Structure formats: structure tokens, C-alpha cells
Amino acid sequence: xxxxxxxxxxxxxxxxxxxxxxxxxxxxxxxxxxxxxxxxxxxxxxxxxxxxxxxxxxxxxxxxxxxxxxxxxxxxxxxxxxxxxxxxxxxxxxxxxxxxxxxxxxxxxxxxxxxxxxxxxxxxxxxxxxxxxxxxxxxxxxxxxxxxxx
Amino acid sequence: xxxxxxxxxxxxxxxxxxxxxxxxxxxxxxxxxxxxxxxxxxxxxxxxxxxxxxxxxxxxxxxxxxxxxxxxxxxxxxxxxxxxxxxxxxxxxxxxxxxxxxxxxxxxxxxxxxxxxxxxxxxxxxxxxxxxxxxxxxxxxxxxxxxxxxxxxxxxxxxxxxxxxxxxxxxxxxxxxxxxxxxxxxxxxxxxxxxxxxxxxxxxxxxxxxxxxxxxxxxxxxxxxxxxxxxxxxxxxxxxxxxxxxxxxxxxxxxxxxxxxxxxxxxxxxxxxxxxxxxxxxxxxxxxxxxxxxxxxxxxxxxxxxxxxxxxxxxxxxxxxxxxxxxxxxxxxxxxxxxxxxxxxxxxxxxxxxxxxxxxxxxxxxxxxxxxxxxxxxxxxxxxxxxxxxxxxxxxxxxxxxxxxxxxxxxxxxxxxxxxxxxxxxxxxxxxxxxxxxxxxxxxxxxxxxxxxxxxxxxxxxxxxxxxxxxxxxxxxxxxxxxxxxxxxxxxxxxxxxxxxxxxxx
Numbered sequence: 001x002x003x004x005x006x007x008x009x010x011x012x013x014x015x016x017x018x019x020x021x022x023x024x025x026x027x028x029x030x031x032x033x034x035x036x037x038x039x040x041x042x043x044x045x046x047x048x049x050x051x052x053x054x055x056x057x058x059x060x061x062x063x064x065x066x067x068x069x070x071x072x073x074x075x076x077x078x079x080x081x082x083x084x085x086x087x088x089x090x091x092x093x094x095x096x097x098x099x100x101x102x103x104x105x106x107x108x109x110x111x112x113x114x115x116x117x118x119x120x121x122x123x124x125x126x127x128x129x130x131x132x133x134x135x136x137x138x139x140x141x142x143x144x145x146x147x148x149x150x
Numbered sequence: 151x152x153x154x155x156x157x158x159x160x161x162x163x164x165x166x167x168x169x170x171x172x173x174x175x176x177x178x179x180x181x182x183x184x185x186x187x188x189x190x191x192x193x194x195x196x197x198x199x200x201x202x203x204x205x206x207x208x209x210x211x212x213x214x215x216x217x218x219x220x221x222x223x224x225x226x227x228x229x230x231x232x233x234x235x236x237x238x239x240x241x242x243x244x245x246x247x248x249x250x251x252x253x254x255x256x257x258x259x260x261x262x263x264x265x266x267x268x269x270x271x272x273x274x275x276x277x278x279x280x281x282x283x284x285x286x287x288x289x290x291x292x293x294x295x296x297x298x299x300x301x302x303x304x305x306x307x308x309x310x311x312x313x314x315x316x317x318x319x320x321x322x323x324x325x326x327x328x329x330x331x332x333x334x335x336x337x338x339x340x341x342x343x344x345x346x347x348x349x350x351x352x353x354x355x356x357x358x359x360x361x362x363x364x365x366x367x368x369x370x371x372x373x374x375x376x377x378x379x380x381x382x383x384x385x386x387x388x389x390x391x392x393x394x395x396x397x398x399x400x401x402x403x404x405x406x407x408x409x410x411x412x413x414x415x416x417x418x419x420x421x422x423x424x425x426x427x428x429x430x431x432x433x434x435x436x437x438x439x440x441x442x443x444x445x446x447x448x449x450x451x452x453x454x455x456x457x458x459x460x461x462x463x464x465x466x467x468x469x470x471x472x473x474x475x476x477x478x479x480x481x482x483x484x485x486x487x488x489x490x491x492x493x494x495x496x497x498x499x500x501x502x503x504x505x506x507x508x509x510x511x512x513x514x515x516x517x518x519x520x521x522x523x524x525x526x527x528x529x530x531x532x533x534x535x536x537x538x539x540x541x542x543x544x545x546x547x548x549x550x551x552x553x554x555x556x557x558x559x560x561x562x563x564x565x566x567x568x569x570x571x572x573x574x575x576x577x578x579x580x581x582x583x584x585x586x587x588x589x590x591x592x593x594x595x596x597x598x599x600x601x602x603x604x605x606x607x608x609x610x611x612x613x614x615x616x617x618x619x620x621x622x623x624x625x626x627x628x629x630x631x632x633x634x635x636x637x638x639x640x641x642x643x644x645x646x647x648x649x650x651x652x653x654x655x656x
Contacts, residue, residue, distance in 0.1 A: 042440045042443070042444065044441075044444040044447075044448075045440065045443050045444050045447065048444055048447030048448055048450075048451060049447055051451055052447060052450060052451060055454065113435060113438075113439025113440045113442070113443060135439075135535075136439045136440060136442070136443040137439055137442035137443040137445075137446050137477040137480060138443065138446075139446055139450075139474070139477075140446065140447055140450050141450075
């Protein structure tokens with residue numbers, strides 16, 4: 001199956017063209033791997049972190065913008081959302097709110113290297129949504145700790 | 151002779167002109183044209199002559215006043231003077247420039263200077279007197295306003311000084327006494343150079359040159375010296391003083407102490423600079439944090455894929471440490487926390503414990519014991535990120551100060567602060583301490599006592615953040631052997647200051 005490419009670490013090109021995320025979820029569940037929707041417009045961050053998280057036992061759905069990310073989880077919710085905040089098209093808070101509404105049990109974490117995102121966070125807060133935020137640069141082991149809830 | 155002429159010159163100028171070139175009439179015309187009132191009277195004090203100027207000055211026409219006693223013109227209380235005048239006249243004496251007050255027809259009094267000369271007849275006997283009266287009320291008013299001016303000059307806060315063209319001080323007001331510390335006696339007659347610092351003496355030459363040319367020096371900012379030798383900043387305005395003929399004879403100098411203003415200006419510039427630095431930091435943060443994140447991840451992956459024990463693995467290990475140093479600086483300085491932290495209700499001790507957890511490994515490795523006494527029962531609304539930054543920067547300093555181990559004491563308690571109740575946190579280390587001469591500088595940006603290892607902005611940022619929240623931060627330190635250490639006190643009031651529209655965030 002074409003989905004096999006998802007699990008090949010280091011082989012990035014096919015990832016964005018995942019044919020069927022349902023298969024992805026099914027395989028992940030089968031292997032008892034928590035799924036992470038990873039979103040950042042910094043391609044290198046997504047690619048490296050995907051590889052690292054995969055290596056740490058997560059199944060990663062990578063996306064370079066919020067819209068694509070939403071499409072990828074249209075049918076099944078991820079266990080985690082790890083998303084950048086300042087992104088074109090749809091910012092991290094908007095994405096997080098959408099995910100929270102679709103899948104209330106998904107654990108959401110935002111990360112950002114930018115100053116000046118308090119307005120975006122405030123927007124979310126006004127709508128009643130508050131999300132955990134971690135600062136870039138952050139060591140991947142700490143990201144993993146956060147995901148595992150340590 | 152003048153008196154005789156006067157006696158016949160009560161008529162208008164035009165009538166005199168008809169008389170042709172009679173020398174007496176000619177004199178009368180001159181007298182009439184004079185601004186002085188010319189009055190003549192006999193020895194009984196009866197007015198016998200009255201010219202046009204007198205009519206103008208007193209308001210009486212000649213026909214109204216001639217034949218009446220001179221007392222009509224003298225205020226009641228001054229009529230005694232007349233006896234003395236008559237006595238002198240009878241003795242043939244002249245009275246020169248006697249200043250007194252006379253009365254007009256409408257009752258107005260005015261100041262006059264009178265010169266009274268006896269009038270003799272052909273045999274030389276004194277038959278009367280001519281009185282030339284000059285209205286000096288304008289001059290008297292001048293004197294009065296001069297008096298007022300002097301009072302104003304003396305009460306001015308500014309130093310107002312006059313000097314001659316050789317730079318010798320001629321007058322010295324109270325403002326100058328206050329500003330420079332020299333008394334009037336000490337300065338009048340002395341060179342103005344006494345007030346000018348040695349290295350600025352050339353300024354005086356330039357000023358004098360301008361003054362001689364009749365130019366003015368406006369709001370010239372420079373430095374002057376007090377009697378104690380203390381320099382201070384002044385703004386001086388120097389204008390030439392001219393004599394009646396217009397010749398420059400000296401200068402008036404008004405000096406204003408602008409030290410306070412300049413200090414405020416400097417503070418303002420400083421804070422503008424800091425704000426600009428903050429904006430720049432935020433912009434750089436954007437460009438640095440993301441690549442750093444990628445770099446950390448790449449190194450992590452490369453390390454994972456290189457055989458442990460190999461050379462590449464060791465290099466990557468070092469690379470990871472070096473990048474972590476950059477990441478640390480970026481986290482500490484590039485304004486991540488500054489703008490992302492929304493205020494939330496937290497226990498300060500929870501934040502501190504959070505920071506201690508982060509540094510647990512480092513504390514253990516440095517053999518530092520941690521002793522905490524938390525008494526902050528009440529939560530406080532703060533920006534978590536900002537306060538984490540504050541505590542983290544201070545605790546890092548404490549750890550760095552205790553190379554050979556030690557104790558880190560942290561206490562929190564509620565106190566009544568200067569800006570209302572709040573929570574005071576004291577973070578004390580038993581480290582090497584900060585030298586006295588460095589203490590006042592430690593909050594300055596880019597000042598560090600850690601050499602290459604310090605960024606010099608940890609405490610600066612800590613103070614910025616604390617003050618932005620309406621709090622205060624202070625440091626006490628001792629380098630004395632055996633009891634050295636540093637204690638940082640942070641006070642955060644429960645009530646945050648009203649938010650100001652910040653230009654820093656966007």
C-alpha cells in the first residue's frame with residue numbers, strides 16, 4: 001500500500017501526498033502508536049521533528065499549513081496536535097479551535113518562536129479557548145516529554 | 151535777558167512772530183518751543199509770566215493763571231518749600247534742579263524738576279524769579295519700573311548676570327548666588343571665567359567676539375561650574391548691553407540650570423533606545439528561533455544516526471551544546487516571553503518551583519542546596535512567561551555565582567509595598583558576590599560580570615519585566631570572605647498598573 005511510505009523515516013517527499021489518512025490511523029492504532037498532527041510553515045522543522053517523533057514511537061501527520069492539516073484529520077482525530085502559531089492562511093489558534101471543536105479529546109499544544117503572538121492567543125481566549133504554548137527553540141526531547149504529558 | 155523776555159511772552163508764538171526779529175521776541179520763541187514750562191513770579195509769589203509749555207503742562211491758559219499766587223500749583227503739604235525758595239531768591243541764590251511735585255489744573259500731581267533763578271531789574275535789585283519746570287514724571291516712572299525690574303531680576307530662578315566687555319562681572323542676582331554658590335561680593339569685579347570649566351575657556355573668547363559685533367547668543371547649551379567645582383549643564387542667553395549712543399559696553403547673561411531637563415532627556419533617549427532594542431529583538435527572534443529549532447532537530451537526528459563513541463558523534467555532541475548556548479541566549483533575550491505571556495492567576499512559588507525543576511540537574515551538578523520558604527498564599531495575576539523569565543534569569547545568576555557549591559535560599563511572602571500590597575520574593579545565594587563598583591551597573595544592558603559567558607541582559611530584562619508589571623527589583627551583595635553572597639529582592643504588587651498602549655509589541 002502507498003501508505004507504507006508514511007512510516008519510512010527520512011523519506012519526506014511522499015508524506016504530503018498521503019493517499020488516505022484513515023489507513024494511516026488504522027495502521028498507527030494497530031501498531032499502538034499515538035498520532036500527532038504536526039503543523040508548521042517551516043518545512044525543515046516539520047520534516048526533522050516528524051523523523052524524531054516517529055523515532056520516538058509516534059505516528060506523525062505532517063502539514064505545512066492549517067488548511068492541509070484540517071483536511072488530513074477530516075475523518076479521524078489525532079491524539080495530539082502540535083502546531084506553530086503564526087502561519088499563512090490559517091493560524092495555529094484557528095486550527096486549534098477547529099480541532100478542539102471536532103475532536104475534544106485531542107491534546108493540543110502550540111509552539112512558537114515569535115514575539116507578538118499575544119493578539120492571536122487573546123483572540124482564542126475571547127472565544128473561550130486557551131491552549132498550552134511552548135517556546136521555540138525547544139529541544140526535541142522536551143517536545144516528546146510534553147507530548148507524553150511529563 | 152531771559153526773565154524780562156519771559157515777562158512779556160505770555161502771548162502765543164504767532165503773536166511774537168509778528169514782532170519781527172526783535173532779539174527779545176526771538177528768545178521768547180525759543181523758550182516757548184522748549185518743553186520746559188517757564189513761569190515767572192514776583193517776590194510775593196504772584197504769577198506774572200506763563201508760557202505755552204506751562205499752559206500745556208499745567209492745563210491753565212495764561213489769562214487764567216497770571217495774577218494768581220504760585221501756591222495754586224503747589225500741593226498743600228509742600229507749600230512749606232516755598233518759604234525756603236523765597237528766602238534763597240531774596241538772597242540772590244539760584245535753585246538748581248529741585249525735584250518736587252506740582253499740581254495741574256485738573257488736580258493731578260506730577261513730578262517736576264525746577265530751576266529757579268532770581269530776576270533783577272536794571273539796578274540789579276531782585277524783583278522776582280523765573281522758574282523753569284521740567285516734567286520728570288516719565289523719568290520717575292522709569293525709575294519705578296527700573297526698581298521693579300531689579301526686583302524681578304533678583305527674584306528670578308535663572309542666574310542673571312551682567313559683565314563688561316572684558317568679561318568682568320558687574321551685577322550678580324540672587325538666582326546666580328543660588329546657582330553658582332558665589333555671593334554677589336565674591337563675584338562682582340571678578341572674571342566670568344571663574345564659572346567656566348578650564349577646557350571651555352575658549353567659549354568666552356567666542357562669546358565676547360560675538361558681543362563686540364553686537365550679536366546675541368541664544369540658548370547656548372554648555373557646562374558651567376559651581377563654587378564647589380561641580381560642573382552642571384546650563385542654557386545661556388547672552389545679549390549685548392549698549393549705552394545711550396548704541397555702543398556695546400557689556401553683556402547681560404541669563405543662565406538656566408538644565409541639568410534636570412538633560413537628565414530627563416537622557417533617560418528618555420535611553421528608554422527609546424531600549425524600546426527600539428526590544429522591537430529589534432522581537433524581529434530577530436522571528437528569524438532566529440525557527441532556524442534554531444531546525445538546527446537543534448537536525449543535530450539531534452545526526453547524532454542519533456552516528457555511531458556512539460565515534461568522532462562524528464562527539465562533534466555533534468559539542469555542536470548540540472553550542473547550539474543550546476545560542477538557544478539559551480535567544481530564549482533569554484529575544485523577547486519570546488515578553489509578548490506571548492497573557493496574565494493569569496498563579497502562585498509565585500509555583501512559578502519558582504517550575505524554574506527550579508528546569509535547573510534541578512544543574513543545581514545538583516554544582517552541589518547547590520536549595521532552601522525555600524514559600525508564604526505566598528494568595529495568587530497573583532501575572533504574565534507567567536514574563537515572571538518565569540525573571541526568576542529564571544536570577545536563579546541562573548545565583549547558580550553561576552556558586553561554582554564551588556553553596557545554598558540557594560528563596561523566600562516569598564506578602565508585604566505592604568510602596569505601590570500597594572504585593573508579594574516579595576527574595577532569592578539569596580552564598581556565591582562570590584558582586585563587587586561594590588559593579589553593583590550600580592548590573593541592571594544596565596550588556597553589562598556582565600561573567601566575561602564571555604554572560605550576555606549582560608539577564609538582569610536588565612528581569613528589571614524591565616518586573617517594572618512593566620509595576621514591580622521592583624533590587625540587589626544587595628557582599629564579596630567579603632566568609633559571608634559573601636548576593637540577594638535579589640523582587641516585589642510584585644497584586645494590582646497591576648493600568649496597561650499602557652505599548653509601541654513595543656507591534
